[in-house]
Amino acid sequence: MLTALPAENASGVAAVRRPRRSRALWLIALIGALAVVMTLSLVIGTRAVALDDVWAALGGATDGFDRASVAKRVPRTLLAAVAGAALAVSGAVMQGVTRNPLADPGILGINTGASLAVVAGLAFFGLSAATSIVWVAISGAAVTALFVYTIGSLGRGGATPLKLALAGAATSAALASFITAVALPRGDIAANIRSWQIGGVGGGTFSSLGQVMPFLVVGLVVCLLSAKALNSLALGDDLAAGLGERVAVARGAAALGAVVLCGAATAVTGPIGFVGLVVPHACRLLTGVDHRWLLPYSALGGAVLLTASDVVGRVVARPAEIDVGIVTALIGAPFFIWIVRRSKVRAL
Amino acid sequence: MTIDHTLEIEHLTLAYGDRVVVDDLDLVVPPGRMTAIVGANACGKSTLLRSMSRLLKPVSGRVVLDGSEVHRLPARQLARTLGLLPQSPVAPEGITVADLVGRGRHPHQGILSRWTTADDVAVAAALDATDTTVLADRAVDELSGGQRQRVWIAMALAQQTDLLLLDEPTTFLDVSHQIEVLDLLTDLNRSRGTTVVMVLHDLNLAARYADHLVAVAGGRVHAVGTPHEVLTEDCVRAVFGLDSRVITDPTTGSPMMLPLGRHHRAAAGA
Amino acid sequence: MSAADVRDATRASSAIASAAHEVARARRARGRRRRTVIGVLVAAVVVVFVVSLMVGRTFYGPAEVLGVLLGHDVPGAGFTVGRLRLPRAVLAVAAGLCFGLGGVTFQTMLRNPLASPDIIGISSGASAAAAFAIITLSLDDAQVSAFAIVAGLAVAVLVYLLSKKGGVAGTRLVLIGIGIAAMLDSLTAYVLSGAAQWDLQEATRWLTGSLNGTSWPQVVPVLIALAVLTPVLLSQSRDLSVTQLGDDTASALGVRVDRTRLIVIVAAVGLISFATAACGPIAFVAFLSGPIAARIVGPNGSLLVPSALVGALLVLVADVVGQYALGTRFPVGVVTGVLGAPYLIYLIVRTNRAGGSL
Numbered sequence: 013m014l015t016a017l018p019a020e021n022a023s024g025v026a027a028v029r030r031p032r033r034s035r036a037l038w039l040i041a042l043i044g045a046l047a048v049v050m051t052l053s054l055v056i057g058t059r060a061v062a063l064d065d066v067w068a069a070l071g072g073a074t075d076g077f078d079r080a081s082v083a084k085r086v087p088r089t090l091l092a093a094v095a096g097a098a099l100a101v102s103g104a105v106m107q108g109v110t111r112n113p114l115a116d117p118g119i120l121g122i123n124t125g126a127s128l129a130v131v132a133g134l135a136f137f138g139l140s141a142a143t144s145i146v147w148v149a150i151s152g153a154a155v156t157a158l159f160v161y162t163i164g165s166l167g168r169g170g171a172t173p174l175k176l177a178l179a180g181a182a183t184s185a186a187l188a189s190f191i192t193a194v195a196l197p198r199g200d201i202a203a204n205i206r207s208w209q210i211g212g213v214g215g216g217t218f219s220s221l222g223q224v225m226p227f228l229v230v231g232l233v234v235c236l237l238s239a240k241a242l243n244s245l246a247l248g249d250d251l252a253a254g255l256g257e258r259v260a261v262a263r264g265a266a267a268l269g270a271v272v273l274c275g276a277a278t279a280v281t282g283p284i285g286f287v288g289l290v291v292p293h294a295c296r297l298l299t300g301v302d303h304r305w306l307l308p309y310s311a312l313g314g315a316v317l318l319t320a321s322d323v324v325g326r327v328v329a330r331p332a333e334i335d336v337g338i339v340t341a342l343i344g345a346p347f348f349i350w351i352v353r354r355s356k357v358r359a360l
Numbered sequence: 361m362t363i364d365h366t367l368e369i370e371h372l373t374l375a376y377g378d379r380v381v382v383d384d385l386d387l388v389v390p391p392g393r394m395t396a397i398v399g400a401n402a403c404g405k406s407t408l409l410r411s412m413s414r415l416l417k418p419v420s421g422r423v424v425l426d427g428s429e430v431h432r433l434p435a436r437q438l439a440r441t442l443g444l445l446p447q448s449p450v451a452p453e454g455i456t457v458a459d460l461v462g463r464g465r466h467p468h469q470g471i472l473s474r475w476t477t478a479d480d481v482a483v484a485a486a487l488d489a490t491d492t493t494v495l496a497d498r499a500v501d502e503l504s505g506g507q508r509q510r511v512w513i514a515m516a517l518a519q520q521t522d523l524l525l526l527d528e529p530t531t532f533l534d535v536s537h538q539i540e541v542l543d544l545l546t547d548l549n550r551s552r553g554t555t556v557v558m559v560l561h562d563l564n565l566a567a568r569y570a571d572h573l574v575a576v577a578g579g580r581v582h583a584v585g586t587p588h589e590v591l592t593e594d595c596v597r598a599v600f601g602l603d604s605r606v607i608t609d610p611t612t613g614s615p616m617m618l619p620l621g622r623h624h625r626a627a628a629g630a
Numbered sequence: 631m632s633a634a635d636v637r638d639a640t641r642a643s644s645a646i647a648s649a650a651h652e653v654a655r656a657r658r659a660r661g662r663r664r665r666t667v668i669g670v671l672v673a674a675v676v677v678v679f680v681v682s683l684m685v686g687r688t689f690y691g692p693a694e695v696l697g698v699l700l701g702h703d704v705p706g707a708g709f710t711v712g713r714l715r716l717p718r719a720v721l722a723v724a725a726g727l728c729f730g731l732g733g734v735t736f737q738t739m740l741r742n743p744l745a746s747p748d749i750i751g752i753s754s755g756a757s758a759a760a761a762f763a764i765i766t767l768s769l770d771d772a773q774v775s776a777f778a779i780v781a782g783l784a785v786a787v788l789v790y791l792l793s794k795k796g797g798v799a800g801t802r803l804v805l806i807g808i809g810i811a812a813m814l815d816s817l818t819a820y821v822l823s824g825a826a827q828w829d830l831q832e833a834t835r836w837l838t839g840s841l842n843g844t845s846w847p848q849v850v851p852v853l854i855a856l857a858v859l860t861p862v863l864l865s866q867s868r869d870l871s872v873t874q875l876g877d878d879t880a881s882a883l884g885v886r887v888d889r890t891r892l893i894v895i896v897a898a899v900g901l902i903s904f905a906t907a908a909c910g911p912i913a914f915v916a917f918l919s920g921p922i923a924a925r926i927v928g929p930n931g932s933l934l935v936p937s938a939l940v941g942a943l944l945v946l947v948a949d950v951v952g953q954y955a956l957g958t959r960f961p962v963g964v965v966t967g968v969l970g971a972p973y974l975i976y977l978i979v980r981t982n983r984a985g986g987s988l
Binding site for chain 3: 443448460485
């Protein structure tokens with residue numbers, strides 16, 4: 013699967029042999045980074061807030077403009093961290109299940125599918141309950157995943173990375189047109205259409221977060237439990253079966269976990285792409301290809317990336333905000349191109 | 361009939377970036393004969409052929425056709441004298457045989473010229489020579505490997521050039537088709553006097569069909585001459601790194617190479 | 631030679647002569663089909679053009695429309711038809727021609743129907759630049775077009791340079807183009823968010839293409855681009871067809887591949903950029919025109935003119951449908967997006983099934 017990583021990537025190879033101690037150290041470093049970024053997210057914004065006000069607000073005091081702003085930023089920060097973690101783990105698992113270095117919920121169109129399902133639900137079925145929205149998003153994600161995988165695996169060679177990425181891009185474009193077509197005439201939901209086309213965490217509230225957390229937790233647990241299976245699957249279906257892995261079950265379960273994670277995240281934030289692509293690849297440099305380390309790292313890395321992107325989005329265009337989906341696209345697309353370029357032709 | 365053209369290569373050095381593939385190579389292509397270029401993979405034989413048809417600019421040295429350097433000649437004029445069939449030609453989806461062969465008339469048609477009877481006759485003659493007339497209306501992508509290769513040769517024929525260069529024309533074909541193609545090229549050479557230069561990977565077929573054999577190793581000509589002169593055990597060892605016995609093919613009288621690997625050395629008593 | 635040999639030779643040459651007749655006849659038949667299809671397309675474009683001038687909130691009959699077109703002063707119709715509908719219809723045709731020509735040129739040259747300028751980022755680049763020029767810099771139409779074409783060319787160069795390693799005609803190029811398009815679309819979204827508020831109309835114009843509010847000053851640059859660049863493209867049409875056979879074969883047939891490619895890319899990018907600067911990147915028109923034209927004309931022969939006409943027809947029909955046939959008014963880009971999307975998927979399915987590679 014990761015034959016796409018060039019042989020000259022010595023740090024990746026060396027990382028496999030790195031002792032557990034250094035992996036644990038990096039993990040701590042990541043946790044530290046997350047704490048820093050989350051604090052920044054609370055401090056920075058249209059108005060910068062002093063740290064003691066942040067502490068006070070966290071403690072519950074909401075008097076004064078500053079503390080109220082912080083109170084609004086808390087759910088937003090939490091949402092960014094949690095969604096980032098979900099998307100990154102989802103991407104890592106998708107890359108493992110499809111043995112495709114280019115897999116990511118955005119690239120494979122799965123995010124867009126979830127969004128379309130929600131938009132259709134809002135427009136045609138008048139859905140409003142947050143929980144049902146999450147279910148709808150997850151179903152949309154699942155159907156799209158199946159669709160893209162089926163198309164991508166037609167023909168010679170099965171689901172090669174390039175074919176899968178192309179199928180995903182085409183499906184994403186197709187579904188995006190449908191989203192616009194459905195939402196445009198609906199004045200009532202059209203105000204929010206933007207959030208269904210480009211993801212953002214600005215709308216985060218404690219209640220929406222609370223509704224979606226159970227799904228995210230379940231998805232995360234399923235994915236983490238699949239880590240060992242993913243290690244075997246990386247060797248190819250035949251070898252994995254030879255090693256005693258029940259290939260179809262393992263793949264199905266892992267894929268389900270990934271779909272739940274990305275569907276649930278998209279239900280609240282809208283489609284955010286590239287997090288699932290960039291973070292696992294970056295983490296692999298630290299952890300090697302062992303999924304038992306890769307998945308937790310990806311979760312932390314994703315949280316850091318998305319929170320940081322949100323902060324950047326709030327800072328760079330003051331007083332306006334750039335949606336986090338735009339920032340991740342601007343960071344992630346060059347990364348995507350870089351991967352496409354350096355992968356050997358045969359591997360793709 | 362064709363005119364005799366002189367095609368000479370003088371001190372040619374070819375490189376891809378920093379990697380030198382052909383190093384100070386000299387070669388004279390005998391007019392009116394069938395020449396085969398053989399050698400191990402990546403020895404430079406395909407690169408050599410590509411530079412002969414001007415697809416690759418030399419780092420130093422020159423390829424000279426009838427006294428003029430090939431890179432200085434106008435593209436269309438060169439295309440009327442020298443035809444090339446590259447290794448993996450691409451046929452657009454759904455194109456018919458007749459249309460593909462017709463593309464071979466391109467060097468004879470300017471921007472505004474219309475199709476003339478001469479063009480039609482050339483296409484028909486090319487189809488006839490390659491025995492593909494019955495396939496004229498079929499789509500190229502529906503044909504078998506051997507048929508497709510014959511159609512590509514027909515296209516090169518429709519160009520009506522006196523020299524024909526072919527880069528591994530038999531590599532992906534099964535043996536009956538390989539013989540089909542080589543027999544066709546022999547017909548062309550004998551009946552029209554077309555100078556044929558082909559890169560072949562099968563040493564024995566090369567020895568059988570070529571009048572003139574060129575063995576390339578490490579970007580240089582290792583041996584050149586008739587098959588009998590070139591195909592010797594020493595040459596095979598030098599060019600391919602392989603021990604062998606060279607005998608005379610009982611059916612054609614040309615030299616034939618029998619490879620000796622680890623397991624068959626004792627049996628051969630070599 | 632003996633008498634038998636002479637007889638054989640004569641028989642052979644008369645066999646060839648009759649084969650030559652067959653070849654010529656088949657070629658003429660194909661030519662006839664091509665001419666018929668082109669004729670039908672032209673007629674269709676004219677009909678839909680006139681219809682688009684007639685229908686609307688107020689219906690004007692053909693006589694009135696004709697009157698306006700001929701310059702007569704027709705009360706009532708003069709403004710609606712002449713000032714509102716006519717520039718819109720003309721832009722629809724002009725942009726459609728541009729997209730059709732640009733799309734099929736890229737697809738032919740890169741030997742890949744997916745390598746269409748609206749998929750590999752060129753339209754996104756032109757549109758990002760145009761949005762930036764209009765919304766942030768408030769430039770006038772000529773300057774906006776200039777921005778657009780510079781951006782379009784820059785993207786083309788960038789995609790080419792980045793994908794050179796994998797072979798210019800490869801799937802790698804398509805994916806890299808898609809990546810660049812994603813970046814540029816985000817940039818466009820960013821520019822749009824910088825506008826007073828998220829203006830849906832502007833957003834759809836620059837993200838999927840819209841003909842709403844077309845006025846004559848917008849149309850003029852596109853017409854100029856067509857007038858100048860179409861002859862350039864047509865002059866390269868034969869050489870372009872030959873490049874489909876692969877770079878090596880094309881060179882062997884006397885085509886100066888690099889030169890042809892350069893001329894043709896610049897012309898195609900120019901057409902696409904100017905059209906995009908006027909109405910946004912009308913989704914999928916450039917992508918669809920070539921394959922549709924290939925279907926109806928047949929696989930042999932140059933697709934430039936049929937594609938252009940299919941493009942014009944697509945935009946015209948989509949705009950009429952978007953305005954009047956559905957409950958709400960949809961911008962043309964949304965209609966073509968919804969139509970083009972399934973075709974895109976179908977194309978991938980069909981190619982994958984046939985064992986080819988995109």
